[in-house]
Amino acid sequence: MSAQTPYEPKIVAFLCKWCSSAGSDLAGVSRIQYPANATPITVACSGGVSPQFVLSAFHKGADGVLVSGCHIGDCHYMEGNFHARRKLYLVKELLEFTGVEPDRFRMSWVSAAEGAKFAQVVRDFVEDLRPLGPQDKLKAERP
Amino acid sequence: MSSGKRTGVFVCHCGNNIAATVDVVKVAQEMAGEEGVVCTKDYVYMCSDPGQKAVIEAIKENRLDSVVVTCCSPNLHEKTFRDNAKAAGLNSFTCEIANIREQCSWVHKDRGVATAKAIKISRSAVRRVGRNQALEPIAVGVTRRVLVIGGGIAGIQASLDLANAGLDVVLVEKQATLGGHMIQLSETFPTLDCSQCILSPKMVEVSRHPKITLMTYSEVQEVSGYVGNFKARILRKPTFVDPETCKLCDDCSQVCPVVVPNEYELGLTARRAIYIPFAQAMPASYTLDESACLGLNPIVCGKCKDVCEAGAINYDMRPRSEIVEVGAVVVATGFDLYGQDNLGEYGHGKYEDVLDGLQFERLCSASGPTKGKVLRPSDHSEPKDVVFIQCAGSRDPAQHCAWCSKICCMYTAKHASLYKHHVPDGRAWVFYIDIRSGGKGYEEFVQRTMENDEAIYLRGRVSRLYRENGKIRVLGTDTLSGQNVEIDADMVVLALAMQPSTGTAEAAKVLKIGRDKDGFLAEAHPKLKPVESVTAGIFLAGTAQGPKDIPETVAQASAAAAKVIGLLSQPQLSHAPTVARVRKAHCTGCEMCVDACPYDAIHLANGKAVVNDVLCEGCGACSATCLRAAIEVINATPLQMNEMIEAVLNF
Numbered sequence: 042m043s044a045q046t047p048y049e050p051k052i053v054a055f056l057c058k059w060c061s062s063a064g065s066d067l068a069g070v071s072r073i074q075y076p077a078n079a080t081p082i083t084v085a086c087s088g089g090v091s092p093q094f095v096l097s098a099f100h101k102g103a104d105g106v107l108v109s110g111c112h113i114g115d116c117h118y119m120e121g122n123f124h125a126r127r128k129l130y131l132v133k134e135l136l137e138f139t140g141v142e143p144d145r146f147r148m149s150w151v152s153a154a155e156g157a158k159f160a161q162v163v164r165d166f167v168e169d170l171r172p173l174g175p176q177d178k179l180k181a182e183r184p
Numbered sequence: 185m186s187s188g189k190r191t192g193v194f195v196c197h198c199g200n201n202i203a204a205t206v207d208v209v210k211v212a213q214e215m216a217g218e219e220g221v222v223c224t225k226d227y228v229y230m231c232s233d234p235g236q237k238a239v240i241e242a243i244k245e246n247r248l249d250s251v252v253v254t255c256c257s258p259n260l261h262e263k264t265f266r267d268n269a270k271a272a273g274l275n276s277f278t279c280e281i282a283n284i285r286e287q288c289s290w291v292h293k294d295r296g297v298a299t300a301k302a303i304k305i306s307r308s309a310v311r312r313v314g315r316n317q318a319l320e321p322i323a324v325g326v327t328r329r330v331l332v333i334g335g336g337i338a339g340i341q342a343s344l345d346l347a348n349a350g351l352d353v354v355l356v357e358k359q360a361t362l363g364g365h366m367i368q369l370s371e372t373f374p375t376l377d378c379s380q381c382i383l384s385p386k387m388v389e390v391s392r393h394p395k396i397t398l399m400t401y402s403e404v405q406e407v408s409g410y411v412g413n414f415k416a417r418i419l420r421k422p423t424f425v426d427p428e429t430c431k432l433c434d435d436c437s438q439v440c441p442v443v444v445p446n447e448y449e450l451g452l453t454a455r456r457a458i459y460i461p462f463a464q465a466m467p468a469s470y471t472l473d474e475s476a477c478l479g480l481n482p483i484v485c486g487k488c489k490d491v492c493e494a495g496a497i498n499y500d501m502r503p504r505s506e507i508v509e510v511g512a513v514v515v516a517t518g519f520d521l522y523g524q525d526n527l528g529e530y531g532h533g534k535y536e537d538v539l540d541g542l543q544f545e546r547l548c549s550a551s552g553p554t555k556g557k558v559l560r561p562s563d564h565s566e567p568k569d570v571v572f573i574q575c576a577g578s579r580d581p582a583q584h585c586a587w588c589s590k591i592c593c594m595y596t597a598k599h600a601s602l603y604k605h606h607v608p609d610g611r612a613w614v615f616y617i618d619i620r621s622g623g624k625g626y627e628e629f630v631q632r633t634m635e636n637d638e639a640i641y642l643r644g645r646v647s648r649l650y651r652e653n654g655k656i657r658v659l660g661t662d663t664l665s666g667q668n669v670e671i672d673a674d675m676v677v678l679a680l681a682m683q684p685s686t687g688t689a690e691a692a693k694v695l696k697i698g699r700d701k702d703g704f705l706a707e708a709h710p711k712l713k714p715v716e717s718v719t720a721g722i723f724l725a726g727t728a729q730g731p732k733d734i735p736e737t738v739a740q741a742s743a744a745a746a747k748v749i750g751l752l753s754q755p756q757l758s759h760a761p762t763v764a765r766v767r768k769a770h771c772t773g774c775e776m777c778v779d780a781c782p783y784d785a786i787h788l789a790n791g792k793a794v795v796n797d798v799l800c801e802g803c804g805a806c807s808a809t810c811l812r813a814a815i816e817v818i819n820a821t822p823l824q825m826n827e828m829i830e831a832v833l834n835f
């Protein structure tokens with residue numbers, strides 16, 4: 042990164058198709074602007090996001106990882122986001138253990154009706170990541 | 185990497201919607217450099233007819249085996265482009281969409297930044313499609329029989345519609361008779377036609393319909409299977425009376441020594457242990473209530489059996505289980521009133537002359553305990569001042585139910601009006617928060633109650649009531665005049681909130697369908713799928729799904745029936761093939777996926793996980809749980825996910 046350009050955190054955003062991805066679509070339809078730092082990967086359900094995907098993203102150079110699903114209790118697959126919450130909470134602990142700031146990993150619950158909330162989640166995450174600087178603890182050298 | 189592929193990437197300008205912020209030509213150029221990409225194109229409207237034709241041509245010309253269209257949200261045109269790929273001879277699952285409009289061009293202004301993000305999104309789709317498999321929808325057979333749970337107006341209407349369309353129906357009702365709450369009503373708003381008169385003929389029709397198997401006094405205990413192929417176990421409780429032989433002579437209940445409160449009359453009268461709920465009960469037969477009977481034992485009592493000339497009573501009947509196979513289920517399990525114990529502050533359950541709305545219906549009903557005379561339960565005198573309290577339990581998130589029960593404004597107006605018709609010199613006082621009278625002829629009805637029937641409407645809440653000198657003293661405020669009001673009432677009627685019935689809670693559990701935060705059954709979409717549950721093949725009707733009045737219930741029941749008819753009229757059903765697949769060599773049979781699956785779609789056979797393709801919905805919970813990557817969802821495998829992650833990080 043050159044000295045002139047400000048640091049822009051790179052975020053991988055796993056969005057469940059039924060709620061959060063639909064919510065981000067609504068942000069688009071409503072033309073709500075937010076930073077482009079987060080690149081979405083749409084998944085069926087937040088419960089299908091393996092902790093391995095999160096670590097893989099850090100390994101490949103992500104500065105932050107977001108997993109966003111339906112509101113708790115509203116998962117299209119009934120209980121996927123419960124699984125996600127329980128399992129991915131452990132990722133935070135693991136990150137801390139490995140010396141990565143746990144705040145680099147975030148979960149949110151954004152419904153299909155919450156375009157503005159989705160934009161805000163991304164804005165907040167980007168702002169919270171800035172002071173942390175680039176993540177290089179888990180980042181691998183390019184093969 | 186995805187070598188050996190022949191992928192085409194088609195970048196849409198969407199007029200200026202994408203092209204204004206994203207350099208579409210650059211996106212196309214970048215994609216041309218991706219491994220496996222042999223053709224790229226950009227076009228002003230890819231979804232237009234010429235756009236689609238261009239895609240088809242390019243597929244044929246370049247002998248493509250997979251396609252990425254970078255355009256708007258897959259919710260809009262995934263199907264369009266998959267159908268298009270199919271038209272060009274490809275498998276529709278070898279087409280993926282990259283959303284660079286809603287998730288990119290519409291939410292960013294900086295062209296450089298937006299273009300860079302669009303490239304990442306497009307590249308991730310290219311990587312994904314590189315490992316997509318050609319799939320065919322999974323075909324499953326259908327059973328053309330429907331299970332309807334609940335024999336109130338919703339279940340009755342749905343059953344009749346289904347049966348009249350030629351489908352076999354099994355209607356299961358917990359009580360000894362059809363009718364639900366509607367049969368307890370005296371008159372119905374806003375037309376004041378008698379509830380019995382409009383419902384009884386439908387009950388008769390159900391019982392005589394050759395396509396309907398009626399199972400009263402029965403409960404659904406277990407449901408397994410999936411859309412088109414459910415299996416339900418139904419518990420048939422013994423009535424100890426053979427309905428075919430019973431002559432309805434009533435001799436049995438005349439001699440029965442046991443007296444218990446009559447549920448149908450909401451405890452305003454008593455019944456015997458052997459009883460018929462009401463004269464028009466359907467099936468027309470007596471039921472021996474085992475829990476009240478002295479012992480089903482001729483040595484202990486046996487009076488009813490002795491007196492029954494027809495020989496219809498049989499103490500040896502036992503509960504039976506029956507299995508029925510059905511293709512779809514309609515849940516019409518109705519509501520309960522928000523229980524009297526919950527509203528101690530209004531003296532309900534404490535003072536005899538504080539009634540709930542259904543009890544008041546019985547007092548007004550010609551077939552009720554007072555033969556249609558409005559009399560106080562305590563001393564059978566005619567009440568001259570009756571206070572009706574609306575929103576009793578409703579719209580009170582702090583202490584009771586947060587929701588509006590929707591029908592209480594109207595039925596209170598009806599009660600006030602009926603009361604004045606019965607007792608013209610009496611006074612009807614109505615406490616309300618506001619009047620919600622949306623519906624055809626509803627507002628006019630409320631106005632008539634105020635103007636013609638001279639009901640006195642007071643906007644405000646009742647703070648307290650207590651018994652004094654044989655009256656009930658009601659203290660409240662009229663917020664319009666700012667005055668405190670004290671009324672010495674002879675009777676108080678509470679418009680209790682509607683809450684999901686216990687049967688609704690049980691049905692949700694048995695069927696594994698969701699409930700909303702209030703406990704009503706959750707519809708698949710609040711606007712666009714109001715009669716579908718989230719589980720395919722299970723439909724909702726009536727107040728089990730949320731408070732509604734009779735016309736709305738009937739409409740929803742007919743809508744549910746129409747949905748079932750549509751579903752079961754297909755010769756075969758198809759199921760998305762993007763299901764979980766086990767990599768046998770890696771599976772150790774640890775069963776973690778079995779526990780994680782919300783659909784019970786995975787079981788163990790010979791120490792390895794096996795997926796039932798038809799039950800699997802492809803959510804990926806199993807895959808995210810497996811420690812050995814031994815189970816994965818086809819076309820969303822961990823390998824594909826990792827490549828997508830690489831793509832979005834420029835790794």
Ligand code: FES
Binds near residue numbers: 061088111118
């Ligand atoms: S589908 Fe959105 S969290 Fe499961």
